[in-house]
């Protein structure tokens with residue numbers, strides 16, 4: 360069934376018709392899809408491609424680099440550096456922004472990306488992804504690091520690719536969030552999920568619960584209430600999921616609702632969260648907001664956070680709007696000292712540990 364199918368190129372050209380620099384932005388996003396296709400092909404080969412395992416090097420975050428992290432970074436650079444569409448690029452895998460070779464024309468955009476998010480999952484054959492964000496470059500000349508440090512509200516496009524059973528790309532240019540599936544036989548992304556909407560309410564949350572003792576009280580309160588389910592304040596049961604690959608967790612939320620949290624914790628006091636603002640939280644925040652969801656640090660809208668460094672980390676809470684608003688309220692109540700002291704449901708009346716239960 361080829362007829363009537365909308366390819367990603369056709370979709371982008373139509374969505375961006377009439378907008379400033381529209382042809383350039385569409386062309387850049389099409390270059391990104393070329394990189395995504397080559398990353399998809401490498402990840403799909405698994406052990407047969409010889410790409411698995413570590414390189415023995417560390418990125419600027421002190422994380423061990425996988426071979427595929429570096430190969431995916433190269434794929435993005437090679438696909439996007441030559442076309443006269445970007446002025447520079449920055450990524451999780453490079454300490455400093457990438458300066459284009461002299462021979463390439465400079466373009467109007469900055470591309471910021473995480474070439475292979477969740478890469479600790481590669482060796483166990485669990486879904487991974489690529490996340491990207493596009494900002495406008497407003498100055499003449501090669502961009503300095505400071506030129507990249509712009510809040511998420513200034514993004515002109517953002518998206519992610521998920522390398523799962525099917526390879527998909529989900530993106531926004533500020534006119535809704537749309538999903539495309541890679542048809543491997545024809546080598547093209549086809550619009551399969553137009554105008555994605557995250558339901559406002561949900562009974563599903565995602566968090567790495569092994570960090571519970573390090574979370575702030577408002578997050579402990581929220582999660583404890585979800586876990587107490589029908590027997591607690593929320594009066595209904597919740598389900599929990601954690602893939603440990605942000606793209607895969609976010610993709611589930613776009614498909615059926617839910618919330619994702621990687622809050623601030625006290626495990627390592629030098630880090631105000633785990634996820635990176637510029638190439639994880641901002642682009643995913645843009646996608647989620649364009650799908651009717653919310654993206655917050657718990658205390659502020661993610662896309663309003665002023666970046667102070669390229670690899671800055673932030674607390675992240677995103678997904679179904681009403682649950683994110685509840686989390687923000689819990690943070691407000693905690694900060695103002697309004698909330699009642701948090702009591703674990705295990706110790707409430709009618710719990711296993713109450714006098715009634717023990718009698």
Ligand code: F6P
Nearest residue numbers: 476477478567603604605606634
């Ligand atoms: O980039 C960070 C990341 O890999 C995310 O994709 C994922 O959500 C998170 O880290 C997993 O963290 P943890 O290892 O604590 O479960």
